[in-house]
Amino acid sequence: xxxxxxxxxxxxxxxxxxxxxxxxxxxxxxxxxxxxxxxxxxxxxxxxxxxxxxxxxxxxxxxxxxxxxxxxxxxxxxxxxxxxxxxxxxxxxxxxxxxxxxxxxxxxxxxxxxxxxxxxxxxxxxxxxxxxxxxxxxxxxxxxxxxxxxxxxxxxxxxxxxxxxxxxxxxxxxxxxxxxxxxxxxxxxxxxxxxxxxxxxxxxxxxxxxxxxxxxxxxxxxxxxxxxxxxxxxxxxxxxxxxxxxxxxxxxxxxxxxxxxxxxxxxxxxxxxxxxxx
Numbered sequence: 001x002x003x004x005x006x007x008x009x010x011x012x013x014x015x016x017x018x019x020x021x022x023x024x025x026x027x028x029x030x031x032x033x034x035x036x037x038x039x040x041x042x043x044x045x046x047x048x049x050x051x052x053x054x055x056x057x058x059x060x061x062x063x064x065x066x067x068x069x070x071x072x073x074x075x076x077x078x079x080x081x082x083x084x085x086x087x088x089x090x091x092x093x094x095x096x097x098x099x100x101x102x103x104x105x106x107x108x109x110x111x112x113x114x115x116x117x118x119x120x121x122x123x124x125x126x127x128x129x130x131x132x133x134x135x136x137x138x139x140x141x142x143x144x145x146x147x148x149x150x151x152x153x154x155x156x157x158x159x160x161x162x163x164x165x166x167x168x169x170x171x172x173x174x175x176x177x178x179x180x181x182x183x184x185x186x187x188x189x190x191x192x193x194x195x196x197x198x199x200x201x202x203x204x205x206x207x208x209x210x211x212x213x214x215x216x217x218x219x220x221x222x223x224x225x226x227x228x229x230x231x232x233x234x235x236x237x238x239x240x241x242x243x244x245x246x247x248x249x250x251x252x253x254x255x256x257x258x259x260x261x262x263x264x265x266x267x268x269x270x271x272x273x274x275x276x277x278x
Contacts, residue, residue, distance in 0.1 A: 003095075003118030003129075003149070003233070017084055019056030024081045026054040028072035043067035091148050095238050098219070098231045102155060107222035109254055111167040111213050113204075115177070119153055120166060120201075122189050128178035156199060164199045167213070167254075167261050170206040173274055180278060187275040194268055202261035203270050212256035220250055 029039045029050075036047040036054075043050070045064055052058035060068075065082045072078065091099055102108060110117045116125060126149055130142045137145070156164060176183045194201045204211070219231040230241035230250050241247060262270060 003115070003121075018059065020084070021060065021078075021081045022054040022056040024077060025050075025060075025068060028068075028075070028077065029054075032072050034071070039068075039071060042071040095231075095233070097240050098221075098229075098238070099152065101221055101223060101229060102152065104224055105159075105162055105221040106224055106226075107163045107165075107220075109165045109218070109220040111218040111254060111257055112172065113169045113213065113217060115172060116168065116186060116190075117166055118149055119156060119164070120168075120190060120193060121149065121153075122182070122185050123150070124182045125178050125186050128182060156193065156196060160196075160198050162198060164196075165258070166199070166201045167204055167257050168201065169204045170270070173203075173271075174206070184275065184278050187271050187278070191268065191271055191275070194264075194271075200264055201267055201271075202258065202264065203267040204257065204261045205270075208260065210260065212253045212260060215253070218250050218254050218257075220247070220254060 029036070032039075034042070036050045040047040040050045043064055044067060049058065049064075053060050053064065060082065065078055069076070069078045110119070115121075115129065118126070121129075123146060126146055127142065130137055130145055155162065173183070173187065178186075190201055193199055204213070217232065219233075220228060221231075222228050228244075228247045228251065230247050232239045232241065241250070261267070
C-alpha cells in the first residue's frame with residue numbers, strides 16, 4: 001500500500017459512515033425476522049457480504065441497497081442512509097479520515113523511510129508506485145489514484161499558513177524508483193517545493209549512528225483546535241492515532257529526528273549534489 005492508495009480487491013476498514021449504514025441494515029434485517037443467510041438469499045449476496053456490510057467493513061453496491069430496501073419493507077431508510085456514505089475515489093477507506101484532516105491542518109509533519117511522501121511525489125514517480133502494486137491495478141484505477149494524489153498535493157500551495165515538515169531518508173532518493181529521468185525530476189521537484197516558505201524538507205543522511213525513527217514512518221498533524229493526530233500505514237492497512245500518549249511519543253521521536261537530520265540548507269545542498277551526480 002502506498003500513501004493512502006486503494007488496493008485492488010482489498011476489503012476496506014470501517015469508517016463512521018459505513019458503520020452507521022451497517023447498523024441500519026442490521027436493525028431492519030432483524031426487525032424483518034431474517035438471519036444473515038436468509039437475508040443474503042433475498043438480496044442475492046452471500047451471508048459473508050451481508051456481515052461485512054453490517055459491520056461497516058464493505059461499501060455496499062447500489063444493487064445491495066435497492067434489494068435490501070425491498071427485503072426490509074421499502075421504508076426508504078436505506079436509500080437515505082446510503083446518501084451519507086463517504087466515497088472518495090482513489091483513497092483507501094482507512095486513509096480517508098486522515099485525508100479529510102489534512103485539508104484543514106495547521107501543521108503537518110511526515111517522516112518517510114520507504115518512498116517520497118505522497119504530497120511531494122511527481123506524477124511519473126507516483127505512477128511507477130501504482131504500476132508496481134500487487135495485485136495489479138487497472139488503468140482506470142491508476143488514473144483515479146493519481147487524481148486523488150494530485151488533488152492532495154495542492155494543499156502545499158493552497159494552504160500557505162499551514163506548516164509542512166518532511167524528513168526523507170537519503171536512501172529513498174538513491175533507489176532511483178522509476179529510473180534515472182524520473183529520479184532527476186523528483187529531485188528537481190523537491191528543490192522547487194523546498195523554496196516555499198511554509199515547507200521544510202530535511203534529508204536524513206545515509207550514514208547515521210543514532211536514529212530516532214527506526215520504528216518506521218511517522219505522520220502527525222495539528223488541527224485548527226490545536227489537537228494532534230497521527231497516522232501509520234503498512235501492508236494493506238492504515239492506523240489512525242488519536243491517543244494522546246501515543247501522539248506524545250511520536251512527537252518526541254519526530255523532534256529528535258529533526259535535530260538528527262541535515263538542516264534545511266544542508267539538505268538543499270545534498271539534493272543539489274545528488275542531482276549533479278545523476
